[in-house]
Amino acid sequence: MKIKKIVKQVILTPEAQPLDIIESFISNEQETDKKNIIVLALEELRRIHEGVLARYGLRPSRLEKWRQLHG
Numbered sequence: 001m002k003i004k005k006i007v008k009q010v011i012l013t014p015e016a017q018p019l020d021i022i023e024s025f026i027s028n029e030q031e032t033d034k035k036n037i038i039v040l041a042l043e044e045l046r047r048i049h050e051g052v053l054a055r056y057g058l059r060p061s062r063l064e065k066w067r068q069l070h071g
Contacts, residue, residue: 002026006041007048008056014066018045 006025010018022041026034050060 014069
């Protein structure tokens with residue numbers, strides 16, 4: 001659930017650095033958990049495509065905007 005929220009927020013704020021957003025979501029986690037969440041979130045972002053956007057409640061136009069800045 002946390003990964004979905006992180007991915008959605010990263011895509012919705014394309015002007016921000018993804019790692020900054022991820023770290024803001026996990027500030028209260030244990031160190032080991034932080035590393036795992038970062039890896040999982042970055043992997044989800046690397047593999048995201050139009051076919052899974054509904055899972056995150058996102059529109060294709062939002063993904064395209066994010067990709068223009070981070071792709």
